[in-house]
Structure formats: C-alpha cells, structure tokens
Amino acid sequence: MKEQFLLLLETHQGLIQKVCNMYCNTKQDQEDLFQDIVLQLWRAYPTFRGGAKVTTWMYRIALNTAITRLRKETQGEPFAELGPEAFQVPAVEEGSREERAAMYRAIRRLSQVDQALTLLYLEDCSYREMGEVLGISEANVGFKLNRIKAQLRTLMSIA
Structure with missing residues (x-):
C-alpha cells in the first residue's frame, strides 16, 4: 500500500504543487501546505475505492485542505494569494504578458x-469532475463558471 501511495504522489505531485502555488504567498507556506496535503491524502x-478518478479525489482533498487551512488563519497577511506561477501557461497562449498578469490579479x-x-x-476538467471535487452539481458548476467569467470580465475592465 505504501509503495502504491508513493507512486501516486510521484505521478501527481504537480497537481498538489499547483494548489499550493494558488493558495500560498511564500515558498515556506507552499512547502507547509504541500506536507499538509500529503498527510491528508495518506x-x-x-x-479510496476508485469510485472517482484519482485526480478528482486528489484535487478534492488538496483544495479542501488548502481552504480549511486558509479559514483557520488568524489576522495578518492573508495566506491565500494567487500568483502568476500558480498556473503553468502554455507558450502558445495568446495575449501579452501584461494581459496574463492582469488576469491573475x-x-x-x-x-x-x-x-x-x-x-x-x-x-480542462469536465463539469462532472469539477462538481465531484467541489461537492456541487454539474449544473451549479456551469452557473458558477458563468458568474466567474462575468466577474472576471468586470474586474478586467476596471483594471
């Protein structure tokens, strides 16, 4: 069982790292959250019975761990801040570096x-996978994504 788990971690450590990058400001916080997520996964x-894809299961645990940790944070600088390094943007993506930075902000x-x-x-997760990870219906995923897109358009026009 230990070997299977370690192989799973090795194969999908990028998934965990993306969540850490998304919710942490500093390298130290990223490393701490990475350890917390691995502990929760273990x-x-x-x-885990394989009812969902392993990545869906991992995202659910990683995101829940990050959000729970965020909520426990006391006063001071917020734990969660999305930086440009949170998502690996393919080189073929259209748009300037400034536009991407504005989108991340x-x-x-x-x-x-x-x-x-x-x-x-x-x-590129499906609505079904997103719903499974976040514990919401596919219809709610679609509704939320439409609302998020509208929010981002508004935020981008203000910037």
Missing part, C-alpha cells in the same frame, strides 16, 4: 472556492 488513501480577487473552480477549469 490518511484518506485507505478509504483579477483571479486573486475571487473567493477561495471560485479560485479553486477557476484552477479546475484551466486544467
């Missing part, structure tokens, strides 16, 4: 759940 691994202004949904959308 605790949940014996109960707009995404940072979304709620934590909306940031998570945006991450899953940018990862």
Whole structure:
C-alpha cells in the first residue's frame, strides 16, 4: 500500500504543487501546505475505492485542505494569494504578458472556492469532475463558471 501511495504522489505531485502555488504567498507556506496535503491524502488513501478518478479525489482533498487551512488563519497577511506561477501557461497562449498578469490579479480577487473552480477549469476538467471535487452539481458548476467569467470580465475592465 505504501509503495502504491508513493507512486501516486510521484505521478501527481504537480497537481498538489499547483494548489499550493494558488493558495500560498511564500515558498515556506507552499512547502507547509504541500506536507499538509500529503498527510491528508495518506490518511484518506485507505478509504479510496476508485469510485472517482484519482485526480478528482486528489484535487478534492488538496483544495479542501488548502481552504480549511486558509479559514483557520488568524489576522495578518492573508495566506491565500494567487500568483502568476500558480498556473503553468502554455507558450502558445495568446495575449501579452501584461494581459496574463492582469488576469491573475483579477483571479486573486475571487473567493477561495471560485479560485479553486477557476484552477479546475484551466486544467480542462469536465463539469462532472469539477462538481465531484467541489461537492456541487454539474449544473451549479456551469452557473458558477458563468458568474466567474462575468466577474472576471468586470474586474478586467476596471483594471
């Protein structure tokens, strides 16, 4: 069981790192959150039955761990801030570097759940997978994504 879990981590560590980059400002916070997520994955691994894709299961645990940690944070600088490094943007993407930076600034202004949904959308997850990860219906995913897109358009026009 341990070997299977370690192989799973090795194969999908990029997924965990993206969540850490999305919700953490500093390298230290990213490393701490990475460890927290791995611990939660290890605790949940014996109960994983394969009913969902392994990546869906991992995203759900990673995002829930990050959001829970965020909510526990006390006063001071916010734990969660989306930086440009949160998403690996393909070189073929259209738009200038400034436009991308403006988009990331707009995404940072979304709620934590909306940031998570945006991450899953940018990862080309299906509505079904997004719903499974976040515990909402496919219809609600579509509704939320439409609202997020409208919010981002507004935030981008203000910037």
